[in-house]
Structures are given as structure tokens and as C-alpha cells.
Amino acid sequence: GQQVMQIPQYQHVQEGEDFTTYCNSSTTLSNIQWYKQRPGGHPVFLIQLVKSGEVKKQKRLTFQFGEAKKNSSLHITATQTTDVGTYFCEGPGGSYIPTFGRGTSLIVHP
Amino acid sequence: DAGVIQSPRHEVTEMGQEVTLRCKPISGHNSLFWYRQTMMRGLELLIYFNNNVPIDDSGMPEDRFSAKMPNASFSTLKIQPSEPRDSAVYFCASSPGRTGGGEEKLFFGSGTQLSVL
Numbered sequence: 001g002q003q004v005m006q007i008p009q010y011q012h013v014q015e016g017e018d019f020t021t022y023c024n025s026s027t028t029l030s031n032i033q034w035y036k037q038r039p040g041g042h043p044v045f046l047i048q049l050v051k052s053g054e055v056k057k058q059k060r061l062t063f064q065f066g067e068a069k070k071n072s073s074l075h076i077t078a079t080q081t082t083d084v085g086t087y088f089c090e091g092p093g094g095s096y097i098p099t100f101g102r103g104t105s106l107i108v109h110p
Numbered sequence: 111d112a113g114v115i116q117s118p119r120h121e122v123t124e125m126g127q128e129v130t131l132r133c134k135p136i137s138g139h140n141s142l143f144w145y146r147q148t149m150m151r152g153l154e155l156l157i158y159f160n161n162n163v164p165i166d167d168s169g170m171p172e173d174r175f176s177a178k179m180p181n182a183s184f185s186t187l188k189i190q191p192s193e194p195r196d197s198a199v200y201f202c203a204s205s206p207g208r209t210g211g212g213e214e215k216l217f218f219g220s221g222t223q224l225s226v227l
Contacts, residue, residue, distance in 0.1 A: 033215055042201060042218040043153075088153070092214055097166055098143065098205075102152045 002027045002093035006101030014109050019076040021104035023089035032072045038085045079108050116202050116219035124227050128190040131222045133202030141205040144187050148198045192226045199223050
């Protein structure tokens with residue numbers, strides 16, 4: 001079945017440094033969703049990408065969908081302590097069943 | 111909108127006891143999901159309902175787990191008998207639809223932290 005791989009598993013950064021997490025699917029995706037889970041919280045939807053090569057920005061966050069629609073990335077510019085959490089990508093598999101990556105946990109050191 | 115509502119927030123029980131987790135999805139959402147999250151295995155999909163009908167329950171660990179959705183506004187996940195290895199955070203999520211029409215995003219409840227002693 002479909003697999004969604006995410007790297008890295010953990011990332012430590014100093015506040016102000018940039019951060020990127022990558023998501024790769026074993027199959028072509030019709031769309032991809034990104035979520036953020038704060039420590040002790042629940043995943044919260046951030047954004048959806050649909051088009052090949054699509055780039056979307058939310059303040060310091062930049063999301064990209066690959067041309068082949070099999071990979072995606074999330075880049076955070078100048079991290080802040082409020083960015084701490086685990087970032088998940090999710091792509092629909094067969095019957096549009098949501099398949100989540102293992103997530104990348106971002107730790108920001110002040 | 112109150113969002114997805116789960117109860118209880120925390121459950122501590124002894125091995126062998128029955129546990130029932132409850133979920134109220136967002137009104138109007140057609141799809142409902144039960145997930146289990148652990149450090150070792152991440153987010154695991156247990157079961158997926160669409161219009162109250164179970165579509166995929168291949169993630170349900172074993173016969174000890176069962177889920178129902180008697181109507182569009184309520185779902186339960188039952189574990190009987192519970193075991194220590196069932197300890198995890200259980201999330202319920204709902205979605206407007208999972209049909210490729212752009213409404214695929216999931217809304218998660220706050221989760222139930224289950225501890226089986």
C-alpha cells in the first residue's frame with residue numbers, strides 16, 4: 001500500500017535559524033495536507049496543496065508540492081519558540097484513506 | 111463550531127476492564143476516523159467511517175477493539191478486555207469528505223489519554 005516517508009525525524013535548531021521537513025510518497029498524490037501538533041496537543045490542519053509544483057506561504061512558512069506530486073516540503077524561516085511541535089504530512093491513499101508520515105519534531109532552542 | 115469533541119480526556123483503568131471512548135464529529139462532516147498515537151508507532155489509523163458506514167477497519171489491532179457509528183453525530187471505540195499495550199492517545203477526527211474534491215482536511219479532537227495498568 002501507499003507509504004508516506006518524512007525526514008528528518010527530529011530537528012534541533014537555534015531560534016532564528018531556518019527549518020525544513022521533507023515528505024515523500026511511494027505513489028502519486030492527488031493532494032497533500034500538512035498538520036502541526038504542539039506538545040500535548042492534537043494535530044491541527046495547516047494547509048492543503050493540490051497542483052503540481054504548487055507553492056503556498058503562510059507568514060514564515062512555505063509549503064511546496066513537487067512537480068511529480070510525490071513529494072512535498074515545509075520550510076520555516078527564522079524559527080521562533082512558538083514553532084515548536086511535530087509537523088505531519090498526509091496524503092490520501094486508496095479510497096482516499098489518509099496516510100500520515102511519522103512527522104518531524106522541531107525543537108527550538110532560545 | 112465546537113469542533114470534534116472527545117470524551118473522556120483521560121482514562122485510567124486496570125487490565126481486563128472494558129474501555130469506551132466517545133466522539134462527536136463536526137456537524138455536516140461525512141467522514142470520521144479513529145487514530146491511535148504512540149511514540150513507537152506514530153499515528154495509526156484504526157478505522158474509517160464514511161456516512162456512518164465503516165469503510166476500512168484493517169487498522170483495528172484485534173478482536174478486542176470494536177467501533178460503532180450509530181448516527182452522524184456520534185461514534186464509539188470500545189476495547190474489551192483492555193491490556194497495558196493499549197495505552198496510548200486515541201484521537202477522533204472528522205472531515206467534510208474524502209472524495210478528492212478538495213475537502214480532505216481532517217479536524218482532530220483533543221484526544222483521550224488511555225492508561226491501562
